[in-house]
Amino acid sequence: MLSFIGRSAVQKIVTLFFVSVVSFLIIYLAPGKPSQVDPLNPKFTPEMVERFRKAFHLDKPLHVQYVYFYKNLFTGQTVSWKDNQSVVKKIWERFLNSLPLFVVGTILTWTLSFPVGIQSAIRRGSIYDRSATFLSYLLISIPGFFFAYILIILVVTRFHVPVIGMETFGLGDAPLPFFVMDRIWHLLIPSVLGATGGIAVLSRYVRSQMLEVEGQDYVRTARAKGLPADQVHYKHALRNALLPFVTMFGLILPGLIGGSVIIESIFSWPGMGRMAYEAILARDYPVILTVNFLSAVLVLAGTFVSDILYMVVDPRIRL
Amino acid sequence: MEDNNDAKLEKPAAPERTLMEEFWRLFKRNRLSILGLIIFVVFLFVALTGLFLTSGTDPLFDPAVVRLQEKLRAPFSSPNLQALHPDEVPTLGIYLFGTDDLGRDVFSRMLQGAWVSLTVGFVAVGISVLIGIFLGGIAGYYGDSYLKVEHVLLSVVMFAGVVLLGVDAHGAGAALLVLGHVYIFTVIILKATGRQPTWKRIALLRRKAVSIDTLIMRLVDIMLCFPSFFLILTVVALLPASIYNIMIVIGLTSWMGAARFVRAELLSLREQDFVTAVKALGIGDFRIIFRHMIPNAIGPVLVSATIGIASAILTEAGLSFLGFGVPPPHATWGNILSDGKRFIFDAPWLTFVPGIAILIVVLSFNLFGEGLRDVLNPKLRERH
Numbered sequence: 001m002l003s004f005i006g007r008s009a010v011q012k013i014v015t016l017f018f019v020s021v022v023s024f025l026i027i028y029l030a031p032g033k034p035s036q037v038d039p040l041n042p043k044f045t046p047e048m049v050e051r052f053r054k055a056f057h058l059d060k061p062l063h064v065q066y067v068y069f070y071k072n073l074f075t076g077q078t079v080s081w082k083d084n085q086s087v088v089k090k091i092w093e094r095f096l097n098s099l100p101l102f103v104v105g106t107i108l109t110w111t112l113s114f115p116v117g118i119q120s121a122i123r124r125g126s127i128y129d130r131s132a133t134f135l136s137y138l139l140i141s142i143p144g145f146f147f148a149y150i151l152i153i154l155v156v157t158r159f160h161v162p163v164i165g166m167e168t169f170g171l172g173d174a175p176l177p178f179f180v181m182d183r184i185w186h187l188l189i190p191s192v193l194g195a196t197g198g199i200a201v202l203s204r205y206v207r208s209q210m211l212e213v214e215g216q217d218y219v220r221t222a223r224a225k226g227l228p229a230d231q232v233h234y235k236h237a238l239r240n241a242l243l244p245f246v247t248m249f250g251l252i253l254p255g256l257i258g259g260s261v262i263i264e265s266i267f268s269w270p271g272m273g274r275m276a277y278e279a280i281l282a283r284d285y286p287v288i289l290t291v292n293f294l295s296a297v298l299v300l301a302g303t304f305v306s307d308i309l310y311m312v313v314d315p316r317i318r319l
Numbered sequence: 320m321e322d323n324n325d326a327k328l329e330k331p332a333a334p335e336r337t338l339m340e341e342f343w344r345l346f347k348r349n350r351l352s353i354l355g356l357i358i359f360v361v362f363l364f365v366a367l368t369g370l371f372l373t374s375g376t377d378p379l380f381d382p383a384v385v386r387l388q389e390k391l392r393a394p395f396s397s398p399n400l401q402a403l404h405p406d407e408v409p410t411l412g413i414y415l416f417g418t419d420d421l422g423r424d425v426f427s428r429m430l431q432g433a434w435v436s437l438t439v440g441f442v443a444v445g446i447s448v449l450i451g452i453f454l455g456g457i458a459g460y461y462g463d464s465y466l467k468v469e470h471v472l473l474s475v476v477m478f479a480g481v482v483l484l485g486v487d488a489h490g491a492g493a494a495l496l497v498l499g500h501v502y503i504f505t506v507i508i509l510k511a512t513g514r515q516p517t518w519k520r521i522a523l524l525r526r527k528a529v530s531i532d533t534l535i536m537r538l539v540d541i542m543l544c545f546p547s548f549f550l551i552l553t554v555v556a557l558l559p560a561s562i563y564n565i566m567i568v569i570g571l572t573s574w575m576g577a578a579r580f581v582r583a584e585l586l587s588l589r590e591q592d593f594v595t596a597v598k599a600l601g602i603g604d605f606r607i608i609f610r611h612m613i614p615n616a617i618g619p620v621l622v623s624a625t626i627g628i629a630s631a632i633l634t635e636a637g638l639s640f641l642g643f644g645v646p647p648p649h650a651t652w653g654n655i656l657s658d659g660k661r662f663i664f665d666a667p668w669l670t671f672v673p674g675i676a677i678l679i680v681v682l683s684f685n686l687f688g689e690g691l692r693d694v695l696n697p698k699l700r701e702r703h
Binding site: 019292296 | 540545550552557629640657663664670673674677682685689
């Protein structure tokens with residue numbers, strides 16, 4: 001097990017190195033120069049461009065720039081080209097804004113998809129199962145931005161609550177319950193939107209996993225010895241069907257960073273996704289590269305955690 | 320006893336149905352995927368006719384006619400004939416899907432946008448499937464052969480040369496490329512004359528470095544590390560706005576699934592008798608892989624390609640929604656919706672018409688793909 005952890009850690013670090021090289025190359029080889037950010041700005045004189053290029057080592061060869069960039073990243077000194085703020089601080093602020101969306105979305109996904117999937121599997125072929133199947137296809141296929149507008153129209157015309165942004169503007173000294181409700185309304189719709197795709201996919205997966213276990217011999221034995229149906233479903237079948245999902249906890253990790261660009265820009269939510277989007281528009285390379293690097297780290301950490309969890313929960317697996 | 324045997328022999332031993340009949344029988348059982356297939360055919364027809372009816376200098380349905388006096392008219396409303404020039408009257412006599420904030424006919428714009436969605440889906444998935452089959456095929460077939468240190472060194476030199484050329488260090492880049500080519504030519508010439516180059520005796524150069532399978536699968540791992548929508552957004556934002564860039568970028572970032580499927584299938588096919596047989600016939604490796612093995616491994620790729628078309632259409636719609644992609648006068652379903660978002664309460668049809676159209680098309684591809692998965696599942700096939 002220790003050797004597996006060691007080997008896989010080395011492999012992940014090598015992968016990470018290549019990811020950093022590739023993302024750096026993609027950004028820097030793309031047409032256009034970062035020093036041309038705002039050619040129409042009269043304050044942007046050639047001398048300024050030159051100073052800008054010097055300050056951010058843009059006059060050096062590419063591999064030197066690469067080393068400078070990742071040295072700064074690891075010492076936390078990277079600064080945004082746009083406003084000269086520390087990138088790490090910027091990302092951390094935006095991360096705290098995105099975190100509630102992520103937490104509520106994940107809780108919704110995991111609490112809703114299990115009951116739906118399990119019921120579908122138990123009542124296989126019933127009206128319930130078929131409508132759940134169709135509904136989950138519908139949710140996978142609906143464009144997020146379209147669904148967002150449907151929900152906005154619905155909530156705004158039915159309940160007359162504002163939903164855009166993180167809170168209603170100018171709510172300074174409103175009573176506390178009102179304030180809390182306001183925050184909840186603002187949080188709810190983007191989180192539901194973020195969770196829909198996850199619910200649809202995960203509930204299908206739960207269903208197929210459950211169906212597979214229900215067909216096993218030991219479930220038939222349990223049924224044959226006269227156990228009540230609930231006990232067979234929830235004690236014998238479900239516990240075994242849960243195995244692969246334990247490992248999926250690791251795969252949630254990448255969702256921490258990134259956030260959804262589209263949902264956050266529709267709801268003017270000042271989260272990570274929006275920051276990344278604005279950075280792309282402004283060609284703010286340090287921010288883009290840092291977000292990219294962090295999300296690659298989280299993807300790799302996620303697969304690492306899920307491999308280890310798999311070994312811990314399933315004694316048959318020895319890597 | 321004897322009679323019984325004869326009766327058995329009278330029936331041919333071959334399967335009663337051809338493979339296609341069997342597929343169709345299985346496919347028909349799933350009513351939702353039949354629905355998906357029908358919608359898909361209708362969409363194909365609409366997109367093709369839409370292309371003909373809306374392009375050219377004097378199209379039948381002109382999506383670009385601006386009628387400022389007729390803006391934000393509801394669906395099914397008749398045009399105000401007194402206010403319009405005869406050329407500006409919509410072809411159908413009514414605004415079937417209403418008009419947008421510039422008075423353009425949404426029906427014509429939807430027709431124009433259908434073609435964009437269709438081509439983005441097919442071209443992007445085509446690219447990703449081709450890359451996936453190629454890399455997956457090589458990884459699966461040559462899985463356990465090793466690259467030697469000399470190969471690795473050579474490709475590093477060549478790659479560095481290309482990169483250096485790309486970043487304006489022309490001298491160094493050209494020198495490295497020339498060096499690489501000189502090496503290749505000397506090896507070829509020496510091979511043709513039947514001599515062994517002296518440096519081939521250096522053991523270090525001939526040491527096994529990395530297996531081809533590992534190399535390709537690590538490449539897949541690297542690609543999977545990128546947050547895909549964010550990566551697509553970055554590249555599309557940096558490149559000049561064009562629909563072809565979007566297709567290529569979506570294709571280049573979504574081949575990993577196909578490569579994995581093909582590799583897994585080929586790893587098991589490689590051990591089968593028919594492969595040994597074609598090898599014994601002396602057929603070339605590439606013909607074995609792409610003519611004999613890939614057709615046997617195409618099932619899961621087709622399923623993932625169908626679902627991939629659905630997600631490529633969604634990605635393109637998302638990009639147009641954010642304002643990237645096809646430059647403005649041309650309509651896509653994503654940018655009709657994006658333009659309409661300022662009027663969601665006054666003109667909800669600008670949101671609902673393209674939104675529902677995207678939903679239906681994507682849904683049909685997903686349902687069709689699911690039906691295909693059932694058809695190709697050997698567990699569901701009739702036993703003979």
